[in-house]
Amino acid sequence: MPINKESVAVVTGAASGIGRALALRFAREGVAGIAISDVNEAGLNETAEMVRDAGETVSTNVVDVSKLDQVQAFADDVIEKHGRVTHLVNNAGVGVIGRFDQISIEDFEWLMGINFWGVVYGCKIFLPYLLKEKDAHIVNISSVFGLIAPEEQSAYCASKFAVRGFTESLRHEMAETNVSVTSVHPGGVKTNIVRNSRIGADTPAEWKDQGTKLFDKIAKTTPEAAAEDIVNAINTKNPRLLIGRDARAISHLSRLFPKSYLRIIERLNGHKMSLRKK
Numbered sequence: 001m002p003i004n005k006e007s008v009a010v011v012t013g014a015a016s017g018i019g020r021a022l023a024l025r026f027a028r029e030g031v032a033g034i035a036i037s038d039v040n041e042a043g044l045n046e047t048a049e050m051v052r053d054a055g056e057t058v059s060t061n062v063v064d065v066s067k068l069d070q071v072q073a074f075a076d077d078v079i080e081k082h083g084r085v086t087h088l089v090n091n092a093g094v095g096v097i098g099r100f101d102q103i104s105i106e107d108f109e110w111l112m113g114i115n116f117w118g119v120v121y122g123c124k125i126f127l128p129y130l131l132k133e134k135d136a137h138i139v140n141i142s143s144v145f146g147l148i149a150p151e152e153q154s155a156y157c158a159s160k161f162a163v164r165g166f167t168e169s170l171r172h173e174m175a176e177t178n179v180s181v182t183s184v185h186p187g188g189v190k191t192n193i194v195r196n197s198r199i200g201a202d203t204p205a206e207w208k209d210q211g212t213k214l215f216d217k218i219a220k221t222t223p224e225a226a227a228e229d230i231v232n233a234i235n236t237k238n239p240r241l242l243i244g245r246d247a248r249a250i251s252h253l254s255r256l257f258p259k260s261y262l263r264i265i266e267r268l269n270g271h272k273m274s275l276r277k278k
Contacts, residue, residue, distance in 0.1 A: 003234060011034070017189070018141065059082065108155045221244040250265060
């Protein structure tokens with residue numbers, strides 16, 4: 001559904017980054033209401049104030065999207081306060097730093113709970129309301145790491161490939177309904193995801209600082225530019241969105257060179273993507 005003045009948008013992970021930028025971008029459209037959630041209450045309230053300063057109605061909920069009961073309570077509150085939902089953006093996401101042998105099962109489960117199950121729960125709980133609308137839209141945020149799988153990203157890639165597969169299947173299932181579905185694959189977007197990442201149980205502590213510096217070097221796209229692309233994808237019902245020149249190049253290379261794309265990407269970028277000393 002193209003965004004209009006009757007739209008009610010739900011955005012998870014809205015305390016910063018793409019989620020915050022999207023909430024503000026929806027506000028610029030003059031929508032009927034915006035409902036935002038995050039586990040970071042302080043950041044969530046900052047986003048809400050920014051949306052209110054833009055003259056829009058916004059509701060907030062502190063939600064751990066890996067908890068089904070909390071997602072259900074979020075949806076109940078959204079319907080109570082706004083009456084309906086037309087756009088759902090499952091954006092909340094986290095990272096874990098370390099190789100598979102360095103991270104614990106608990107680290108892996110924590111990440112999958114938020115990055116994958118949070119998307120599934122959001123879709124499952126909000127879909128009945130979206131199906132009641134004349135036209136509605138689901139946006140699930142995967143990643144460029146839902147297209148390629150670098151080392152030291154086993155948990156994150158597992159979650160983002162899963163989001164991609166789930167979203168594409170859901171899109172096909174919804175094809176004859178009123179609900180459009182978009183899978184979004186951002187490249188390097190300037191967010192706090194690496195700074196806020198969990199360090200694996202047996203990962204060297206210095207890897208987090210190294211990872212942050214590497215990410216700051218390669219992340220070129222602003223959250224605002226990413227939000228603009230997502231809004232355009234919604235308005236044009238684009239089923240698959242690549243954000244950033246890096247994402248588009250990576251997608252192309254991974255299809256041309258499915259066995260050797262990682263080393264080619266590293267040569268083109270002039271640096272290793274691994275934090276491990278070689």
